[in-house]
Amino acid sequence: MKEIKTSGNKYGMVIDLDKCTGCGTCMVACASENNVTVRADESDKERSIAWMQLYRINNGEKFPKTQTGFFPRPCMQCDEDGNGGHHSPCVSVCVSTATKLDQNTGIVSQIYTRCIGCRYCQAACPYHARYFNWWDGYSYFKPFPDGLERSLSPEVSPRMRGVVEKCSFCHHRLMRAKDAAYAQGRRELEEGEYITACAEACPVQAITFGDLNNPGHKVSELIKSPYAFRLLEKLNTKPKVYYLSSKEWIRRMADNYLPGEQVKGVKL
Amino acid sequence: MDPKDKKITERLGINRRNFIMLAVGGAIGTALSPLPWKLTDDIAIWTQNLPWVPVPATGEFSYAKSVCTLCPGGCGIKVRKVDDRAVKIEGRTDFPVNPGGICPLGMGGLQLLYNEKIRFTSPMKRVGARGTGAFQTITWDEALDTLAERISGLRDKGNIGTLAAIDGNHSGSTMPVIIERFLKTLGSPNYMRMQTSQDTCETAAYILTGTRGNVGYDLENADYILSFGSGLLEGWGSPGRVLNAWGLWKSGDLRDSVHIVQVEPRASNTASRADSWVPVKPGTEAALALGIAHVIIKDNLYNSDFVEKYSFGFDDFKSADGVDHKGFKTLVLEKYPPEKVEEITGLDAGDIRILARDFANASAPLAVCGRGKGALYGSLYESTAVLALNALVGGINRKGGIFINEPLSVAGLPVLEPDISAKTALDKGRIDRAGSSFFPFSQSLFNNLAESVLKENESPVDTLLVFSANPLFTIPDAGDFRKALDKIPFIASFSPYRDETSMVADLILPDHNYLEKIDDIASPAGLQYNLYGLSAQVVKPLYDTKNSGDAVIELAKKIGGPAENAFPWTEYEQVLKARVEGLYEIQSGLTSYDGSSPPWQRSGSIVSPSYSDFDRMWEEIKENGLWYQQPYTSRDIEKTFKTQSGKFEFFSSLIASSLNGIDTGALGIKASGDEICIPHFEDASLKADDSFPLRMYPYELINLSSGWIPNPPYLNKTLLDDQLKKDQSFVDINPDTAEQLGIKHGDMIFIESPQGRIQALVNIFEGAMPGIVFMPLGFGHSAYDDFLRGKGSNPNEIIFGGKDPLSGQTVWWDTPVRVIKA
Amino acid sequence: MDSALIPEGATRCSAGRFFLWTLPWLGLLAWGGLSAVLCFVLGLNQTNMSNIFAFALWIVFDLAVIALGAGAFFTGFLTYIIGRKELKNIINAAVIIGFICYSGAMGMLGIDIGQPIRGWFIFWHANIHSMLVEVSFCITCYLVVLSIEYLPIILENRGLQKIKELKLFGHNLHHIMALFAATGTFLSFFHQGSLGGMFGVMYARPFAAREGFFIWPWTFFLFILSAIAAGPCFTILCTKLTEALSRKKLVPDNAIQLLARISGWLLGSYLILKIADTIGWIYGIVPRAGQTFMDFYREGPYGIWLLVCEIFVFGVIPAIMLLTPGIRKNTKWLILASIMNCTGIVLNRFMFIVVTLAIPVMPFDRFWSYLPTWQEWGIGFAVIGYGFLVFSLSYRYLPLFPKERELNHTIN
Ligand SMILES: Nc1nc2c(c(=O)[nH]1)N[C@H]1C(S)=C(S)[C@@H](COP(=O)(O)OP(=O)(O)OC[C@H]3O[C@@H](n4cnc5c(=O)[nH]c(N)nc54)[C@H](O)[C@@H]3O)O[C@H]1N2
Ligand SMILES: Nc1nc2c(c(=O)[nH]1)N[C@H]1C(S)=C(S)[C@@H](COP(=O)(O)OP(=O)(O)OC[C@H]3O[C@@H](n4cnc5c(=O)[nH]c(N)nc54)[C@H](O)[C@@H]3O)O[C@H]1N2
Ligand code: SF4
Ligand code: SF4
Ligand code: SF4
Ligand code: SF4
Numbered sequence A: 001m002k003e004i005k006t007s008g009n010k011y012g013m014v015i016d017l018d019k020c021t022g023c024g025t026c027m028v029a030c031a032s033e034n035n036v037t038v039r040a041d042e043s044d045k046e047r048s049i050a051w052m053q054l055y056r057i058n059n060g061e062k063f064p065k066t067q068t069g070f071f072p073r074p075c076m077q078c079d080e081d082g083n084g085g086h087h088s089p090c091v092s093v094c095v096s097t098a099t100k101l102d103q104n105t106g107i108v109s110q111i112y113t114r115c116i117g118c119r120y121c122q123a124a125c126p127y128h129a130r131y132f133n134w135w136d137g138y139s140y141f142k143p144f145p146d147g148l149e150r151s152l153s154p155e156v157s158p159r160m161r162g163v164v165e166k167c168s169f170c171h172h173r174l175m176r177a178k179d180a181a182y183a184q185g186r187r188e189l190e191e192g193e194y195i196t197a198c199a200e201a202c203p204v205q206a207i208t209f210g211d212l213n214n215p216g217h218k219v220s221e222l223i224k225s226p227y228a229f230r231l232l233e234k235l236n237t238k239p240k241v242y243y244l245s246s247k248e249w250i251r252r253m254a255d256n257y258l259p260g261e262q263v264k265g266v267k268l
Numbered sequence B: 001m002d003p004k005d006k007k008i009t010e011r012l013g014i015n016r017r018n019f020i021m022l023a024v025g026g027a028i029g030t031a032l033s034p035l036p037w038k039l040t041d042d043i044a045i046w047t048q049n050l051p052w053v054p055v056p057a058t059g060e061f062s063y064a065k066s067v068c069t070l071c072p073g074g075c076g077i078k079v080r081k082v083d084d085r086a087v088k089i090e091g092r093t094d095f096p097v098n099p100g101g102i103c104p105l106g107m108g109g110l111q112l113l114y115n116e117k118i119r120f121t122s123p124m125k126r127v128g129a130r131g132t133g134a135f136q137t138i139t140w141d142e143a144l145d146t147l148a149e150r151i152s153g154l155r156d157k158g159n160i161g162t163l164a165a166i167d168g169n170h171s172g173s174t175m176p177v178i179i180e181r182f183l184k185t186l187g188s189p190n191y192m193r194m195q196t197s198q199d200t201c202e203t204a205a206y207i208l209t210g211t212r213g214n215v216g217y218d219l220e221n222a223d224y225i226l227s228f229g230s231g232l233l234e235g236w237g238s239p240g241r242v243l244n245a246w247g248l249w250k251s252g253d254l255r256d257s258v259h260i261v262q263v264e265p266r267a268s269n270t271a272s273r274a275d276s277w278v279p280v281k282p283g284t285e286a287a288l289a290l291g292i293a294h295v296i297i298k299d300n301l302y303n304s305d306f307v308e309k310y311s312f313g314f315d316d317f318k319s320a321d322g323v324d325h326k327g328f329k330t331l332v333l334e335k336y337p338p339e340k341v342e343e344i345t346g347l348d349a350g351d352i353r354i355l356a357r358d359f360a361n362a363s364a365p366l367a368v369c370g371r372g373k374g375a376l377y378g379s380l381y382e383s384t385a386v387l388a389l390n391a392l393v394g395g396i397n398r399k400g401g402i403f404i405n406e407p408l409s410v411a412g413l414p415v416l417e418p419d420i421s422a423k424t425a426l427d428k429g430r431i432d433r434a435g436s437s438f439f440p441f442s443q444s445l446f447n448n449l450a451e452s453v454l455k456e457n458e459s460p461v462d463t464l465l466v467f468s469a470n471p472l473f474t475i476p477d478a479g480d481f482r483k484a485l486d487k488i489p490f491i492a493s494f495s496p497y498r499d500e501t502s503m504v505a506d507l508i509l510p511d512h513n514y515l516e517k518i519d520d521i522a523s524p525a526g527l528q529y530n531l532y533g534l535s536a537q538v539v540k541p542l543y544d545t546k547n548s549g550d551a552v553i554e555l556a557k558k559i560g561g562p563a564e565n566a567f568p569w570t571e572y573e574q575v576l577k578a579r580v581e582g583l584y585e586i587q588s589g590l591t592s593y594d595g596s597s598p599p600w601q602r603s604g605s606i607v608s609p610s611y612s613d614f615d616r617m618w619e620e621i622k623e624n625g626l627w628y629q630q631p632y633t634s635r636d637i638e639k640t641f642k643t644q645s646g647k648f649e650f651f652s653s654l655i656a657s658s659l660n661g662i663d664t665g666a667l668g669i670k671a672s673g674d675e676i677c678i679p680h681f682e683d684a685s686l687k688a689d690d691s692f693p694l695r696m697y698p699y700e701l702i703n704l705s706s707g708w709i710p711n712p713p714y715l716n717k718t719l720l721d722d723q724l725k726k727d728q729s730f731v732d733i734n735p736d737t738a739e740q741l742g743i744k745h746g747d748m749i750f751i752e753s754p755q756g757r758i759q760a761l762v763n764i765f766e767g768a769m770p771g772i773v774f775m776p777l778g779f780g781h782s783a784y785d786d787f788l789r790g791k792g793s794n795p796n797e798i799i800f801g802g803k804d805p806l807s808g809q810t811v812w813w814d815t816p817v818r819v820i821k822a
Numbered sequence C: 001m002d003s004a005l006i007p008e009g010a011t012r013c014s015a016g017r018f019f020l021w022t023l024p025w026l027g028l029l030a031w032g033g034l035s036a037v038l039c040f041v042l043g044l045n046q047t048n049m050s051n052i053f054a055f056a057l058w059i060v061f062d063l064a065v066i067a068l069g070a071g072a073f074f075t076g077f078l079t080y081i082i083g084r085k086e087l088k089n090i091i092n093a094a095v096i097i098g099f100i101c102y103s104g105a106m107g108m109l110g111i112d113i114g115q116p117i118r119g120w121f122i123f124w125h126a127n128i129h130s131m132l133v134e135v136s137f138c139i140t141c142y143l144v145v146l147s148i149e150y151l152p153i154i155l156e157n158r159g160l161q162k163i164k165e166l167k168l169f170g171h172n173l174h175h176i177m178a179l180f181a182a183t184g185t186f187l188s189f190f191h192q193g194s195l196g197g198m199f200g201v202m203y204a205r206p207f208a209a210r211e212g213f214f215i216w217p218w219t220f221f222l223f224i225l226s227a228i229a230a231g232p233c234f235t236i237l238c239t240k241l242t243e244a245l246s247r248k249k250l251v252p253d254n255a256i257q258l259l260a261r262i263s264g265w266l267l268g269s270y271l272i273l274k275i276a277d278t279i280g281w282i283y284g285i286v287p288r289a290g291q292t293f294m295d296f297y298r299e300g301p302y303g304i305w306l307l308v309c310e311i312f313v314f315g316v317i318p319a320i321m322l323l324t325p326g327i328r329k330n331t332k333w334l335i336l337a338s339i340m341n342c343t344g345i346v347l348n349r350f351m352f353i354v355v356t357l358a359i360p361v362m363p364f365d366r367f368w369s370y371l372p373t374w375q376e377w378g379i380g381f382a383v384i385g386y387g388f389l390v391f392s393l394s395y396r397y398l399p400l401f402p403k404e405r406e407l408n409h410t411i412n
């Protein structure tokens, strides 16, 4: 399955699961970067919002062979099928064109002011990367106690009730980086000038971010690793988020395999 | 119908027919007019700008550099600001501790700054009954006067000894120094700091090396890390730094060459992500360490060079008085053959042998200890055993080993002789008897404090000052301490947060939030090189709060007399500066870091300082929040050992002399004779009891603050739904154990110890050692706001354990419990 | 009292009794009204929908009533396009049932979306690739058509007939009804199809995904077929219920039997294709997604039994019953067969909506289940109440059944 080459950049992410410690800093960084609302009961996982969601997995072995691992899950920024086929699962179904794939960035956008909250995109996304605002984030029924709203960033607009939101690859950081570059009369961004809040925050540097279209970028090198794989690759959603793991049981968790089927990546 | 009306209607020409015409026509007319379309559009736009959806004010973007002081980690942070508002915390790449990354707690810091519901916005005095949290706003003058008068009163009445302070500030930083100074000059010996595993390890180092300083672990250069329950991924040491090291271990060539072994009864994140997991029975870690030592000695794998040149008490010896003494070697060979250790720890003897050989054969093996986050004290003999294990492979003050560092050479404050009344008071000794001949190796013993307060009918503590601590929530003593607090007549809390302890206080003198104040971190926990971090005032204080440093100084001035003399400064920053002058004296060290050569690479020979004079240095430190030294400077192995023998003592002459003539049984020591002075295993766990057949082991999570700092709401997002569900936390239980107990996943159960019961939901977890129930620390708050209050249970409430031999602390890692279906 | 409005020569119960009869339905409407207000004011947190169950009870109701309402356009198609005159005796009822179903569905959708006030963005910022856009366009247009088809029936009310203009207007409408029937048929074929398409195109949801022809997944065609197979049976059920309640014969048997027979044939052919589609799916999409057929039915309440019920119990069996003249001609059996037929179709819609979302796609994700809140039930039942009300009123005041008089004459 060869990827379609988008005209400009194609931003992507590689998450090294051998490094990931499950600390959750990426989730907190994302929430705080993107004005994600928080409710008193965040244990209601069906309705809480987490653009970056941490899934804990378990090798199922009995004590003391048990091992756990983690899948940090941002939006996969699914791409269209290069073979003239379908579009990103969510983009193709959105009724009001509130979400779209930018050929120049490879990023799947979400414009809240456009979304009508029909949630068709949520049904279409197999990664549960899309979150609906079931409550008024800030209103009289606000989960934010007095004062907390003082930490809201003006770079990302707070969402209103009744719309869907999701990871934007910290799109405003791209805007920020571009502005800085333009100010210096540059059109192209250097590697590392635009990185996402989660990649920046990860204390073990498990997340690498860059332009998959640029062979010079570290991500382009990493995805060649025999350990590299993506979530649900078989569905041909063309995610731009890659994972690395030397452990086969973890790679097996990334996709559905028929009995006896060879798991993607080298066997240990 | 009345005929008159009929006429009228007809005259008006209103009959059913043209009325309908009119209505229909009108409707069609309106529909075709622009009106409905305009309205439709307008209200749609309204929904895009709902008035209650905030529009965060924009402005000038800037970054403020600082140092995070939420834990002893001392990470460099930069705070993104919009005008005066802080909107994001990020890690500093120009800071050696945590190049770029920080931990989830540090990342959530803004929610501690801005959440009004968990902060005190001004000084307060209690008006309602204790614990009801009914307070009344007062002025700082009134607050400080109230406290000053009370303390002066005690001093006049000659029972200043009933003044006590509990301090949660990090060891080595400036606050502990001035708080203790405040008490001492008045004449109270009762300064108590919350005890961490860092303290335990430092005491162990003191016992074996004679140096009371910082114990540093050269993680980045080690290639075999043997962790005795240390939560490397749960927030142990300086989390920002340890996680960064973890990243290095898993990168490039190191990926295959570095081996990480986790010794722990539960498949924690560390145990799961490590290269191998060694599940031992809680409290038997020392036995494992000595079992490994046994194999290493037997197979002659130990570092004979170090042992011969730099150690004492390895072999048997004859003391000056001509008495024969057993050495470490004999004892270990006698008592810890793998088969014996197998019985104690539940591990396989063969595995122990392999483990020992791998450890000894590694080029830079490193054994670390301190349970979980290391936020709670550990077992003292266990720490000595682990330290001895490092010594055995020569890993003391050697690349990739343990560094016994001199305390950071900050300047001491001018010494003041306490006056006569103070002296007499001081001589009465501490209420908790820590440091006395009974407990020579402990600095604070909260269990003793609680005990004596509860024992006597009038509380020996009259006035208690609480700084940066929430003992009510964090002390593992099944609530004895709470009962003690209830008896203490007057409690003053300096906490900025509405924590459990503040709620029972009589007077609140709220500190600034950590982003509002300048303060220092001297040597982040476990760092192998000297580093001094200085936090900056990132945002102007939001409320009527006061840096506790300044509060103490003002308090001293109000009390006057010796107290006033002891605090000649007008503000806290002057104290900080005065201490830093000591760093200037060294005439080495750097005040900035560019990431090119991490200190642990110690590429640098001694770098000449960038500053010409002290004031310049201070300015640079204030700007970068940083001073640090390359390791190895000022370190050579002879200077390190200040013991009687001038060597590393496998046989501690310090224990020998301190415990001379003491009833060691009272210290909970079961061993006798020479063994007492040698690292050994003591079974401190209470005898198995049929009515309490299981064991409860509290564990920690890096994404759940379990200490004094409240958990920021954003961290709740990271908790999984088998850790917290609605208002119930979970207890991890092995499937087989659960089956025997007849409980299944999701059941509500009571965990009951001789001290009480708490409830939790069952989480069936294969990674839990059979026979033990594992409960997370950090849940079960009764204070703060909806994000924290009433969520889950706090295991500290049912802790029940014997005393840790030698240290005299309560054993919190092994509580006998039973499980009852709720 | 209201006798002036009751159709010529038709006997109806007293106004008082009729009022009592409407009470339960008004009650349901009140319940639904309260629920709707709560959802508008407090938001959709009033439901048990979630980021997992983004679609739930309401969408099931929507798809169900739209499928069952298919009787309207299909009967219209047979009456006006094919020219089966006997169906003129039931077309009015069919149209009104259709109107009720579609307007009810639209109403529910209005509450279901998070930003109802922006609902028109679907048309203004339409994404032509989205099946849901196609659905919205067709349903809206078809509702207009249904209203136009409903209008002349209303104008036949005795009261309104007195106004010459309206009488004339209604009369002319009657003449062009064939045109609207054609339009309606066209629109309906498409939105019934795109409703199926909505799920077939979710290629990242192996349980729902289907291959297809050109831009249309097989579900597109299957939904059309199943709808026109069930629609007529639903129309039959409604008229039979009216007959039972009014203790009158309203529709001649030949009309009923014709619809029943056609239903039988359609249901039969639908099932053949549905079974073929399922087999194709089991050996195509499913293994390609790395899953086995049974993986989908491993967990939770939604087991394989659902599929068995859908295809055999409520599919093959009613098909055979409807195709067997002996059984079909026995009213009791006919009603049973119709009920089973409709149940099967509703079950089919339920599977595509709720089961699709309940089944995790990521191997490490968990299985989810869902129970509606009283607010969700409220909205759902309100549509039923609304249906009974509108149909009762229409029956009472409009000449729904042209043959009503003579049929009951012959009886007395
Ligand atoms: N119909 C409609 N049009 C709109 C708006 C609307 O509400 N409705 N909003 C207007 C407003 S307020 C805005 S902010 C602009 C923004 O929208 P624009 O910036 O004009 O267009 P985008 O395509 O969203 O942004 C360029 C690319 O950024 C990438 N991107 C990735 N993530 C995001 C993200 O989170 N947000 C955005 N916007 N882009 C992202 C996408 O690939 C996208 O194609 O659009 C304007 N146009
Ligand atoms: N995650 C994420 N981040 C994004 C985007 C995204 O789609 N997702 N979009 C990115 C892009 S492409 C852009 S261009 C920007 C656009 O981001 P914004 O400029 O925030 O655009 P909107 O999202 O439409 O939000 C507009 C907000 O402006 C407020 N507003 C409306 N009228 C007024 C007014 O008269 N005065 C003031 N002060 N406020 C008013 C409303 O509250 C509304 O919430 O956001 C960028 N950031
Ligand atoms: S921050 Fe890094 S290590 Fe922590 S969970 Fe996220 S990816 Fe894993
Ligand atoms: S992950 Fe989900 S939301 Fe993100 S692009 Fe893919 S389908 Fe869309
Ligand atoms: S919910 Fe919003 S984004 Fe998702 S499909 Fe509907 S309109 Fe598009
Ligand atoms: S890329 Fe940005 S938006 Fe996406 S998960 Fe990471 S931090 Fe959140």
Ligand code: SF4
Residues within 6 Å of the ligand: B068, B069, B070, B071, B072, B073, B074, B075, B098, B102, B103, B104, B105, B106, B107, B238, B239, B240
């Ligand atoms: S590790 Fe400690 S110092 Fe570092 S960010 Fe976290 S809380 Fe702050």
Ligand SMILES: [Mo]
Residues within 6 Å of the ligand: none
């Ligand atoms: Mo914009």
